[in-house]
Amino acid sequence: MELPTYAFQHERYWATATAGAGNVTSAGLDAADHPLLGAAVQLADSDGVVLTGRISTATHPWLADHVIGGTVLFPGTGFVELAVRAGDQVGCDELEELTIKSPLALPDRGGVQVQVVVGQADASGARRVGVYSRAERSSADTPWVAHAEGLLTSATSGTTGTTGASGASGTGASGEVTHGTELAAWPPPGAEPIDIEGFYEEFTQAGAAYGPVFQGLTAAWRDGADLYAEVSLADQAAAARFGLHPAVLDAALHTVALTGAFDGPVLPFAWSDVRLHAVGASDVRVRLTSSGGEGVSLDVTDSTGQPVVSVGSLVLRPISAEQLAAARSASGGGLYRVAWSPVRVADGAGSAETAVWFVEGGCGVEGVRSATG
Structure with a gap:
C-alpha cells in the first residue's frame, strides 16, 4: 500500500465548543446573564458586588474586528456596557462618569480574566465602579490592571434593578422606557x-x-x-x-x-x-x-x-504606540518576532569578520549554504 503524495486531510467530527458560565450556582455565585460576564456575587460584608468573566477572540470572535494600530483592543464602548450591566445589578440606572485609564488588549491565544467591581453605596446611593483584567494564566499574586473607573447613580426613583441591560423586556433598569431625545423625523429635515x-x-x-x-x-x-x-x-x-x-x-x-x-x-x-x-x-x-x-x-x-x-x-x-505595547504586555499578548543574529566566522589565520545574510523568497537558500558550507 502506497501513501498518498498529498498532505493528509484532517476532518473534525465534533462541534467546536465555546466557553460558558457553567453551573456557577454550585460555587455559590449567581449567573450574570450577559455575553461578556459569567457570574456575579454580592460581598458578604457589604452591599458591594463583583461580576466576573473571561474574554477572548475565540469565545467572542466579533472582538477580533476591532484592531487599532495592529492590536486587537477591547472597545471602549465595551467598558460602558460592562458598567451599565453592573449598575443594573445594584439598581443604578445612570453611569454618571466613566474614565478609561488603560486599553485592554486581547492576546492572539488564550484570553483574559475580567472583574467588574461595584463598591458600597454612599449616603446618596452612588457607587464606585471599576473594570479590571489580567491574563488568564496569571499566578494568584499577579496584580489586576485597572482599565476603567467611574460612578454609578440612580436618576429615577423606585429603581429596582431587576430589569435592565440584560433584561428581556427591552427597557431600562427601572423596567420602563425613560426620557431621552427622540429622532422621529428621518432623515433629519434640512440636513x-x-x-x-x-x-x-x-x-x-x-x-x-x-x-x-x-x-x-x-x-x-x-x-x-x-x-x-x-x-x-x-x-x-x-x-x-x-x-x-x-x-x-x-x-x-x-x-x-x-x-x-x-x-x-x-x-x-x-x-x-x-x-x-x-x-x-x-x-x-x-x-x-x-x-x-x-x-x-x-x-x-x-x-x-x-x-x-x-x-x-x-x-x-488618540492612543500612542507606547500605550498599545503596554496593553499587549499586560494581557500576556506580547508579540514574538523572528530576529537575525550576526555570526562571527573565523578564517584560517584566526581573524574573524561578521557576515549578515538576507534570504528572499527561498531561491537564495542554496547560495547561502554554499557560501557558509
Missing part, C-alpha cells in the same frame, strides 16, 4: 447627506482596521454643528443579548471622524451622564453634537426614533 464611500478604507489607512462587525456606519448627514447617522448590526440575535451591543455604539462614534476635529483615529476616554433607555437595538439613528475641542454629546434611538442611549458628554483622545 445635507454626506458621502461616506470609502469611509472604512480611510480608517484602515489611518491605523484603525475595523472588520465587518464594526463597520456599522451606513449613512450620514450634516446640519450645522450636528451630525446624524444610521448604524446597523447584521446579527440581530447578538444585539438582543446586550444592553447596547458595543459594536453598535462604537460605530455610532465613528461619526466623529466626519467632524474634521481629529487628524487620525481616536478612542473614548471620559464618559459622562450615560443613560440606557432601551435594550437590544441593532439598527439605530444617531445624533452627534460637537461641544468643542475633544468633546461630543450623543443621542441614539432605534429605527422608529425612540430613545436607546444618551451620552451627555464624551471626550475622545
